[in-house]
Amino acid sequence: MYIRRVTRKNKDGSVTAYLQLAHNEWDPKAKYAKAKVIYSFGREDELDRAVLERLAKSISRFLSPEQAFEAREAIGEAAEFLFQSCKRLGGVWMLDQLWRKLGMDRILQQLFASRHHQLDIERLIFAMVANRALAPSSKLAMEDWVREDVYIPGLSQVASHQLYRAMDELLAVQSELEYQVYGAVSDLLNLEVDLLYFDTTSSYFEVDPSEAPEEDTFRKQGFSKDKRPDLLQVVIGLAVTRTGIPIRCWVWPGNTMDMTVVEQVKKNLIGWKLGRVISVIDRGFSSEENLRMLQRAGGHYIVGEKMRSGKAASKEAMSTRGRYHQVRENLHVKEIIVGDGEARKRYVLVYNPKEAERQREERKKLLEKLQAELDGLKQLSHEVHSKAACRLRSHPSYGKYLRQLKDSTLRLNKQAIRDAEKYDGKYLIRTSDDTLSPEDVALGYKQLIEVEDAFRTLKSTLELRPMYHRLEDRIRAHILLSWLALLLVRIVEVDTGESWRKVRDELQRLALGHFSSKNGDLYQCTEITAKQRQIFAAVGVEPPPRFLEIQPNS
Template sequence: MYIRRVSRKNKNGTTTAYLQLAHNEWDPKAKYAKAKVIYSFGREDEVDRAVLERLVQSISRYLSPEAALEAQHAIGETAEFLFQSSKRLGGAWMLHQLWHKIGLDAILETLFADRKHQTSIERLIFSMVANRALNPSSKLAMEDWVREEVFLPDLAEVRSQQLYRAMDELLDVQSQLEHQVYCAVSDLLNLEVDLLYFDTTSSYFEVDPFDVPEGESFRKTGFSKDKRPDLVQVVIGLAVTREGIPIRSWVWPGNTSDLSVVDQVKKDLIGWKLGRVISVTDRGFVSEENLRTLQKTGGHYIAGEKLRSGKEATEAAMSRKGRYHHVRENLQVKDIVVGDGEARKRYVLVYNPKEAERDRARREQTIDQLQAHLAELKQLNGQAHTKAACQLRSHPTYGKYLRQLKDGTLKLNKQAIRDAEKYDGKYLIRTSDDTISAEDVALGYKQLVDVEDAFRTLKTTLELRPMFHRLEDRIRSHILLSWLALLLVRIAEVKTGETWNVLRKDLDRIHLGHFSSKNGDVHQRTEMTAKQRKIFAMLEIEPPPRFLEIQPKA
């Protein structure tokens, strides 16, 4: 390890020299050793070379096997280098590199170019996004997290009030940010946006419903998908590509119906000029009015249909005879058209043999249990018999397989069992697009699970809920930050094929150590494993350098 001097000729004819910390590495292809730069100190005329040489000698001795062994037995001030602290590095470094690769730093710096702050708004926003992905906490807790626990490039500390101001300013540029992020991500990942999957969820607040600010029309009680109807909530929507990348988020008052948001979502996405967009929605969105909305301005839809909806067209589609076509393992499809002219409707009936076996096994287990309950029922009489019979009739699973005779006796409903067999392993999809293949219809609807996975990541890994913000703007900004965190997380998952929990666990083992000596301070990362290096390689980003900072003392 040595100090290397390099020079560069300027346009005015002068020469500027720079000092670097380097060491020689053998190049097996070239068959000779090449200099590898470890750290750049800057211009020669701005640093004290003698101080640098003393520090480099200390580092070299400390890094040699003999000196390292000797250092293990050194105590207190007798050690040449003292280990001052350690911070988690890997996860934050990876998020920072992805953030830069997408261009989020440049986008935010441009949007906030006319706003002067002591600390960069872009860095404050990144810190909140990184915290949401790595260690979700309150803004007050983030002060210690940034200062003591994690290394964030170009950000040594934050104050909670700075973070709240950054949240307020982020909301001012939301529209431009969302569009520019979409364009940047589309270019980087070459996203296919002919199929967009949309769904909604709800998220609640741990506050007294009577403590909601007077006049607020945002946090409301409503149908809770979190099964907390007792708490006020908001409704959140996500549009996700077939690769599972969330390209946009929405938030509405907590009492908003799913069926009332489609028109806004459609208008917002058309404004982005995405070209041919097919909206894929679940069965909760299916109504004739809603489907017509999805078809406005030339759009199309793929929507799930309830098998037991009782609709005449649905029954006709289910009873239509014909052979299934094998498209993939455990995936067979049947293309069906019901009606003529403007009244015609296209359906795709999907059959999964493996899922059919599971449905059949679950039903047989249910029938066995039900027969056992009926046998027990015969041993009872009086009020105990009446109560047990009522419980069986009203049971959500057992009840549909029972019939009651005129004398009140409960029997198995064999016709209901035969009817249930017709639906094993099947689901029905409706589409307005006649040009897309039945296979793409089936696979497109199947990918709707990516939206559900995204919501699950938001609520669990990124800990979106519960939320404690009181102001509507802060709520909207909180969800916007969570969407940015989800965007980075999903890109990392898609690129590596690993879950975020696995990635975060592996990368958080990379630490940054702070070592001090009489000659200066050194900030050095821990050695990386082969798996950690592979993660960075798959993401096509640079891993953290061995030395992040070297500070000589005069």
């Protein structure tokens, strides 16, 4: 079956053409095939060509792409362009547009302007930040990633030694970079910095401590928040706004204690002239010296207090009678003032009924298991009994609920159980700011979870660890790059209301095809989905154009 064109010569010498749908049938009398017209489309010059286009499209639905191409090739209409390659575009495009929207490219170009680099350091730094956010890998693996996997505007290929050089240059301008980035981000996003949340975490290295060089004063063993005390580590601090935007990071040797870092953090932030800042910190930083430090230059603090710390003021606060006031569902607060004059301390005791019920249920299950263990001791021989009893007494969860009788028999400690019940669903907060309502104090401290979320993103999504760098400067630069990636990621999460993993997976489906012909090269994007457009709109950046680049042959 085919479309044929037949002509007729008119009396005036003109020619009229007609288009027909026909197929050949064998004529047994004539002994050859004759065309049989199935349908006549009419005169060619009067034909509605859209009819033919619809017919062609409906037929092509029943052909494979290869068959459709062969059919066009058979009639001399083969495609002009050859499909050369396909790279991921959506994630890099989003990060690059946000990077430029924040003015990061301009800031870095200004900082490196006087250094007269032959390399585009800004593009190298952005490539490492994008890699950390999209597909964390080593600097050597980034060579293939840039060349084969993604399209990075202004950077088609890179060498690992160039990336290490860019890391060194980045660290040299760290202080000014952090300050300018904060200024650009706070102005653009209108950040509220009256409450700043601060916390620390640790990150380890895949290095046997016995193999570490003696001159290594940075990678040290210390209290590991990753539960890897057997490995060398560094301590990382983050200052985060109430919406979860990380505005600054710090790095200290792995054996640094939390209590010793507040002074440096405070001094660094005072230099930024943030105005009235209330620092929200966890219980690990609540020494009196740290609290006095936070009040310098007109600052204030909201800090968690250990309810069983043994401090006289904390004991008095916990034992003070008074009514709780419900301010939100599952949030009850009680304001407590301890002392007078300069010794006056303001506390807020917070009670969460739902959390209290959860803790009671967990303790009930734990005590049932413990009682079963105690019942099982009676069936054991003397030597085995002694070992099992020692194991129970030293158990981190069971031991606090046990007491030993004079005959060495173990029993449940009912007084310890009653004492534990007093703390169910409660936490104690101390603040130096008298202008904040108890509700604001409680909610402010509760949002300290934003820092924990930032650390979780840093370690899991951005794969901060494991780290293999040995030199202190490279370690600091690696964490600085991770902070820049975290900054972009958290802005996207806040704007879209979705996790970066979901956003990243959706955007990475947007690809860029490279087509070539005798006339030049063409770079065309796949069609943008409604979900992808929604993401770009939420972040306030333009999606890529359909044709990203056209390179005609000269």
